[in-house]
Amino acid sequence: MTERIERPPVRELERLARLVRWHVLNTVTQSKAGHIGGPLSMADLLVALYFSELSIDPEHPDDPERDRFVLSKGHSAIGLYSVLALRGYFPIDELASFDHGDSRLQGHPDMRLTPGVDVSSGSLGQGLSAAVGIALGAQKRGRDFHTWVVLGDGELQEGMVWEAVNSARRFGLSNLTAIIDLNGLQQYGWAAQQGRDRFDRSEPWGHADLPMILRGYGWTVIEINGHSFAEIFDAFDQVKRAAESGAGPSVIVARTEKGHGISFTRGTYKWHNGVADETQLALARAELLTEGDQS
Ligand SMILES: Cc1ncc(C[n+]2csc(CCOP(=O)(O)OP(=O)(O)O)c2C)c(N)n1
Ligand SMILES: [Mg+2]
Numbered sequence: 239m240t241e242r243i244e245r246p247p248v249r250e251l252e253r254l255a256r257l258v259r260w261h262v263l264n265t266v267t268q269s270k271a272g273h274i275g276g277p278l279s280m281a282d283l284l285v286a287l288y289f290s291e292l293s294i295d296p297e298h299p300d301d302p303e304r305d306r307f308v309l310s311k312g313h314s315a316i317g318l319y320s321v322l323a324l325r326g327y328f329p330i331d332e333l334a335s336f337d338h339g340d341s342r343l344q345g346h347p348d349m350r351l352t353p354g355v356d357v358s359s360g361s362l363g364q365g366l367s368a369a370v371g372i373a374l375g376a377q378k379r380g381r382d383f384h385t386w387v388v389l390g391d392g393e394l395q396e397g398m399v400w401e402a403v404n405s406a407r408r409f410g411l412s413n414l415t416a417i418i419d420l421n422g423l424q425q426y427g428w429a430a431q432q433g434r435d436r437f438d439r440s441e442p443w444g445h446a447d448l449p450m451i452l453r454g455y456g457w458t459v460i461e462i463n464g465h466s467f468a469e470i471f472d473a474f475d476q477v478k479r480a481a482e483s484g485a486g487p488s489v490i491v492a493r494t495e496k497g498h499g500i501s502f503t504r505g506t507y508k509w510h511n512g513v514a515d516e517t518q519l520a521l522a523r524a525e526l527l528t529e530g531d532q533s
Contacts, residue, residue, distance in 0.1 A: 310365020
């Protein structure tokens with residue numbers, strides 16, 4: 239049945255998030271290609287969504303009453319697949335087929351192939367527009383489900399995002415919530431000092447007041463630490479209140495760390511994508527898995 243599950247204790251959610259991070263690194267390493275930093279920065283947010291907030295049924299992934307989820311930063315697909323597998327949409331063993339030609343789990347999400355994937359994505363900038371369309375359709379048909387979309391901060395440089403930001407408010411889409419994974423890094427990004435590339439990076443939105451801009455568009459803006467389950471749940475409660483009062487769309491600006499949770503991937507654009515060597519994989523295993531965790 240499509241419904242919310244009872245919210246697990248935070249310690250269990252933290253364990254699930256560590257498992258997700260392990261599956262991300264291990265799967266990409268075995269498949270020899272894929273993204274690491276972006277999937278890791280959003281892991282806690284997706285665990286909180288799928289294990290407490292979304293009204294869904296892994297047995298019936300196409301139930302018309304389900305909440306919708308759009309991963310606009312589609313390059314982070316392996317993070318979504320790991321969460322979907324742990325939530326029961328498909329066997330965890332299937333992650334081993336990631337990015338193979340005949341796999342249901344392509345390098346970027348494909349709604350025709352993967353149970354639980356509502357919108358295909360990967361070309362950055364498009365997901366919010368798709369989510370606006372879904373939410374507008376629900377509004378017009380009087381459907382009760384909520385639509386969620388996760389965007390990257392580098393992705394927000396795409397102009398199409400801002401057309402969607404504007405139209406979502408215009409249409410009064412209280413059934414729509416965006417989450418911005420504000421990890422301060424993108425793929426290569428901007429050198430910290432223009433003209434002098436010392437391999438340090440400045441944040442895509444370091445020069446601007448992003449929450450204020452979004453408030454200016456009329457959205458309800460909630461700022462949190464995207465690695466704190468307490469703050470994530472508090473944000474979900476605020477989203478609910480805003481939705482019930484018909485305040486229009488809401489956005490959770492989640493400050494995160496790219497590559498979070500693994501010592502050698504955190505805080506660097508150099509692990510945007512990459513493949514671990516054996517020593518690194520062993521280190522990550524020690525950092526993420528406890529006895530009794532399945533590997
Ligand atoms: C339209 C488009 N341009 C470029 C790319 C290549 N690309 C994939 S990920 C990425 C960086 C994205 O950065 P961000 O949105 O901050 O994601 P995150 O930091 O969460 O990985 C780029 C440029 C793409 N997928 N789509
Ligand atoms: Mg980013």
